[in-house]
Amino acid sequence: MVTYKSSSEIAKMRIAGEVIVRVFELCTKILRPGISTGEVDSKVEELIRSNGDRPSFKGYCGFPASICASLNEEIVHGIPGDRLVREGDILCVDVGVIHQGWHADAARTYAIGVLSAERDALAQATADGLNAGIAAAIVGHRLSHIAQAVEAEGRRHGYGVVEQYVGHGIGTALHEEPQVPNCMTPALKRNDMVLKAGLVLAIEPMFNLGTADTRTKSDGWTVVTADGKCSAHFEDTVALTDNGPEVLTRKDATERIWTGSARSTS
Ligand code: MG
Numbered sequence: 001m002v003t004y005k006s007s008s009e010i011a012k013m014r015i016a017g018e019v020i021v022r023v024f025e026l027c028t029k030i031l032r033p034g035i036s037t038g039e040v041d042s043k044v045e046e047l048i049r050s051n052g053d054r055p056s057f058k059g060y061c062g063f064p065a066s067i068c069a070s071l072n073e074e075i076v077h078g079i080p081g082d083r084l085v086r087e088g089d090i091l092c093v094d095v096g097v098i099h100q101g102w103h104a105d106a107a108r109t110y111a112i113g114v115l116s117a118e119r120d121a122l123a124q125a126t127a128d129g130l131n132a133g134i135a136a137a138i139v140g141h142r143l144s145h146i147a148q149a150v151e152a153e154g155r156r157h158g159y160g161v162v163e164q165y166v167g168h169g170i171g172t173a174l175h176e177e178p179q180v181p182n183c184m185t186p187a188l189k190r191n192d193m194v195l196k197a198g199l200v201l202a203i204e205p206m207f208n209l210g211t212a213d214t215r216t217k218s219d220g221w222t223v224v225t226a227d228g229k230c231s232a233h234f235e236d237t238v239a240l241t242d243n244g245p246e247v248l249t250r251k252d253a254t255e256r257i258w259t260g261s262a263r264s265t266s
Contacts, residue, residue, distance in 0.1 A: 001176075001177060002169060002176070002177045002178055002193070002199070003169070003171055003176060004196060004197070004198030004199060005171055005198050005199075005200050005239070006198070009102060009171070010198075010200065010239045010246075010248070012099055012100050012101070012102040013099070013102045013103065013104050013170075013171070013200060013237065013239065013248050014104075014239075014248050015099045015100075016053065016097040016098065016099035016102055016103060016104035016248070017097075017104040017106070017237055017247075017248030017249040017250075019047075019048055019051050019053055019097045019099065019104075020095055020096075020097055020104050020105075020106045020237075020249045021249065021250065021251050022047060022051075023044050023047055023048065023093075023095050023097075024093070024106075024108050026043060026044065026047055027040065027044070027093050027108065027110060028110070030043060031085065031091065031110050031112060032085075032112070032113075033084075033085060033086050033087045033089075033112055033113050034084055034085070034086075035084065035085055036080075036081070036082055036083060036084050036085075037067075037069035037071070037078070037080040037081060037083055037085065037091070038065075038080045038081045038082055038083075040067065040069060040080060040093065041065045041066055041067050041069065041080035044066050044067050044093075044095060045058070045065075045066040048066065048095075048097055053097050053098060053099045054097070054098045055067075055095070055096065055097065055098075056095075056096025056097060056098050056103050056105060056174045057094075057095070057096050057174075060096075060174060063077075063079075063221065064079060065079060065080045066095065067080055067093050067094060067095045068080075068092070068093070068094040068095075068107075069091060069092070069093060070091070070092040070094070070222070070223075070231070070233065071083070071085065071089055071090070071091050071092075072089055072090060072230050072231075073224050073225050073228045073229060073230055073231060074092075074222055074223065074224050074231065075162060075165065075206050075208070075214055075223045075224060075225060075231040075233060076092070076094065076165055076206065076223050076233060077094075077221045077222055077223050078092075078221070078222045079219060079221055079222060085112045086112065087112060087113035087114065088112065088113060088114065088115060088116065088119075089112040089113075090109050090110065090111060090112070090115065090119050090122075090123060090230060090232060091109070091110050091112060092107055092108070092109045092110075092231075092232065092233045093107065093108055093110065094106070094107035094233065094235065095107070096174055101172055102171065102172060103170050103171065103172070103173070103174050103237075104170070104237045104248050104249055105170055105174060105202045105235060105237050105249075106202075106235050106236050106237055106249035107204060107233050107234055107235035108234060108257060109123045109126065109127075109232045109233055109234060109258070111123070111260070111261035113261070114261055115261035118209065118230075119209075119230055119232075119261075120260055120261050121157070122157075122159065122207060122208075122209055122230060122231075122232045123232040123258050124258050124260070125153055125154065125156075125157045125159060125207055125232075126153075126154075126159075126205055126206070126207045126232040126233065126234050126258075127234050127256075127257045127258035128153045129149075129150045129151075129153035129154055129182070129205035129207060129234075130150070130203060130204070130205050130234040130235065130236060130257070131257075132149040132150060132152065132153050133146045133147075133149050133150040133167075133182075133203040133205060134203060134236060134238055134245050134247060135149065135245070136148075136149035137195065137201060137203065137238050137240055137245040138195065138240075138244065138245065139195055139196060139197050139240055139241070139242055140194065140195065141194075141195050142192045142193065142194055142195065143178060143180065143181075143188060143192055143193050143195065144184060144188055144189070144192045145195075146180060146195075146201075146203060147180070147181045147182060147183055147184055147185075147188055148183075148184060150182045150183070150203070150205045151182060151183035151184065153205070153207075154182070154183075154205065154207045157207075159207040159208060159209065160207065160208035160209070160210055160211050160212030160213070160225070161182055161183045161205070161206075161207060161208075161212055162182060162205075162206035162207070162208060162212050162214060162231070163181065163182070163183055163185060163212055164212075164214050164223075165204075165206060165214070165223065166179045166180055166181045166182060166204075167179070167180030167181075167182070167201060167202045167203045167204045167235070168180055168201070168202050169199065169200065169201055169202075170200055170201065170202045170237055171200060178191075178193055178201075180201050180202070180203055180204075182204070182205045182206065195240055196240070197240055197241055197242050198239075198240065199239075199240045200237060200238065200239045200240070200248075201237070201238050201240070202235055202236070202237050202238075203235065203236060203238055204233065204234065204235030204236075205233070205234060206231060206232070206233045207231070207232055208225050208229060208230070208231045209225075209229040209230045209231070210225060210227040210228075210229035211225060211226050211227045211229070213225070213226035213227070214226060234257055234258070235249075236248070236249045236250060236257075237249045
């Protein structure tokens with residue numbers, strides 16, 4: 001069932017989103033070569049709980065951590081642990097926060113030190129794909145407008161656009177209807193709903209350097225590219241209003257979610 005949120009409900013999700021903004025500021029500060037993904041997870045959990053809120057992912061279907069930490073060829077659902085991030089890696093941090101029963105969900109891909117131009121371009125295109133999807137999240141459009149806008153960014157560069165994992169509605173549950181695909185699918189063609197005010201969607205493109213095909217590792221969670229090539233993932237929680245999309249998981253409308261690797265910012 002698709003649910004539409006009132007402005008007071010969206011206000012609670014906005015507060016959850018503000019906590020996520022602070023999580024990403026923390027990640028920008030601490031992500032350096034040599035830190036373990038488990039250490040990032042504990043610091044993020046501490047930040048979320050210090051606000052009196054709860055991490056959405058911990059315990060969700062048995063997931064053991066507060067963030068998903070997906071490195072390089074990992075697309076989504078990487079489990080944080082002892083593994084250290086290294087110079088040249090890309091790490092996706094995906095996080096959800098529950099504030100007074102309302103969720104927000106977002107992900108950023110981070111450059112660890114200096115990246116190859118290939119990885120830098122992949123992350124840039126994925127961020128562009130998310131921005132294109134958000135710009136298409138207009139009342140009166142259909143769900144397929146979002147999917148096509150995201151897909152076009154990926155295809156333009158020849159990247160694999162992951163079809164198997166999708167965005168979603170979000171509210172009192174982390175995952176609600178509708179599914180928000182990142183490309184046109186037969187299922188989307190059959191069930192292409194009109195977007196209405198009050199809908200809140202997590203839009204989350206995943207682009208791969210190689211094939212779009214995926215497989216799940218033996219831990220039962222970590223989804224990797226079938227060919228072992230790199231993947232990038234960005235996500236925001238977006239409320240649809242009559243005045244346009246409001247991104248609940250960014251500091252403001254001018255925030256750049258990918259600023260390039262150290263090489264271009266030094
Ligand atoms: Mg999500």
